[in-house]
Amino acid sequence: MDPTLPEELVLLQRTVRRFVEERLEPLSRSIEESDAIPRGAIDAMAGAGLFGIGVPEEQGGAGFGKLGYCVAVEQLARTNASLWNVIGGSSGLCGTAIAIGASDELRSRYLPDLLGARRLGAYALSEPGAGSDAGSLRTAAKRDGDDYVVDGAKTFITNAPIADLFIVFATVDAARGAKGITAFVVDRDTPGLTVGKNDEKMGLHGSTTAQLFFTACRVPSRQRIGAEGTGFTLALRTLDLARVGLAAHAVGAAQKLLEASVVHAKSRTQFGRPIATNQAIQWLLADAEIGIHGARLMVYDAASRADRGERITQRAAITKLYATELLGRVADAAVQIHGGIGYMREHWIERAYRDARIYRIYEGTSEIQRLVIASGLLADA
C-alpha cells in the first residue's frame, strides 16, 4: 500500500482489492472462456460503489475524486480487464461527459442510474472513416423543428451491445469542421438507432464492442449536451480524464504481472538454480519495477491536478502513453519469464498479454498522444 496516499484512499485501496480478489477474480476465467460478463458481476461492482467512485457526492457519486477513482481502478486491474472496461465505458466516458457538460436536467435524468449501473452507457465518437482524426467525423445531425435528425455510423463502441444510452458526437455543419461537432445523449430505444453485432476481438473477452447505425434517427433537442459546436471540446475534455483512468488500469495490470513474474522467477529452477539468480531475469524485473513506480506517480499527479480543477491535457497524454507502453513491455517480459507456460491458454498470463495490447490503441493511440504532447510543447515555445 502506498504511503503517499491519504488514509481514506488507503482504506479504499484495501477495500477494492479485497472485493476484487473475493468477488471478481473467481469469475475471471469463465468470463474469458464464455466471452460474456454475467449481469451479477456488474451488479456486484455497482453494489460496491465502483461505478461512482470519482463522481462528486452532490452528483450522486462516492466523492473520492479522480485520485480515488484511479486508486480503485488500479486495484480493479488485478482481475480480468474486461470487467473494468464496462465501468470505463459507462461511468468513465459516458458518465464523465454528462457530468462535465450536460444541463442539470440531463444530469439528474441519467447520472443516478449510470452511477448505480441500473442503466449502462457508452461513448460514441469513432467512425469507420474517423478514428485518430475524430474531428473529421461525418455523422450528421440536422435540425428539424424541436428535433435533430441523425444519420451516420459509429464504430468500435465499447458497451454498445449492452448500453441503454449513448453519448453521440455528430456534426451540425460539416463545413465548420471540428467546430460543428455537437454532443447528444441518445437513448437506445430511439427509433432509427440500431446496434451492430458484437465484434470479435483479440483480447478483452467479455467486454462488448459494436457499431452503431443512425438512419433518420430523431433526437429531441433537449438531449443535446451544451451548445451546438461544443461537442469536440467536450469529447477531448472527457478523454483527458478517461486517459488517466486507463493509465491507472495499466499500472495495476503491470503490477500484478510483475508480482507473478517475481514468484515464478524464484520458484522455477533451471540449471540447478532458480531462474531469478540470472541477471538477465533480474533486469527484466528491475526495469518493470522502475517503470511501474514512475507510471504510478504520474497517475497520482495527473489525477490530483484534475481534482484541483487544472486542465490536464498534456499530463494525461504523457501519463497514458507512459503507462500503457510500460504495460506492453511488462506483459512481454512476464511471458518471457514464464517461458512456455506463459504462452498457454491455461495460464492467465496469456490472457493478460493479449489484453495489454489494446491500451496503446483506444482512447487515442500512442502516436496521437505524442502529437498532443508535441503540440503542447510547440505551443508554449
Ligand SMILES: Cc1cc2nc3c(=O)[nH]c(=O)nc-3n(C[C@H](O)[C@H](O)[C@H](O)COP(=O)(O)OP(=O)(O)OC[C@H]3O[C@@H](n4cnc5c(N)ncnc54)[C@H](O)[C@@H]3O)c2cc1C
Ligand atoms: C476494443 C476497442 C474499443 C474501443 N472503444 C471505443 C469507444 O468506446 N468509443 C469510441 O469512440 N471509440 C472506441 N474505439 C476506437 C478507438 O478509439 C480507435 O480505434 C483509435 O482511436 C484509433 O483509430 P483507428 O482504429 O481508426 O486507427 P487509425 O486512426 O486509422 O490509425 C491507424 C494507425 O495510424 C496511426 N496514425 C494515425 N494518424 C497519425 C498521425 N497523424 N501521425 C502518426 N500516426 C498516425 C495511428 O496511431 C495508428 O497506429 C475502440 C477501439 C477498440 C479496438
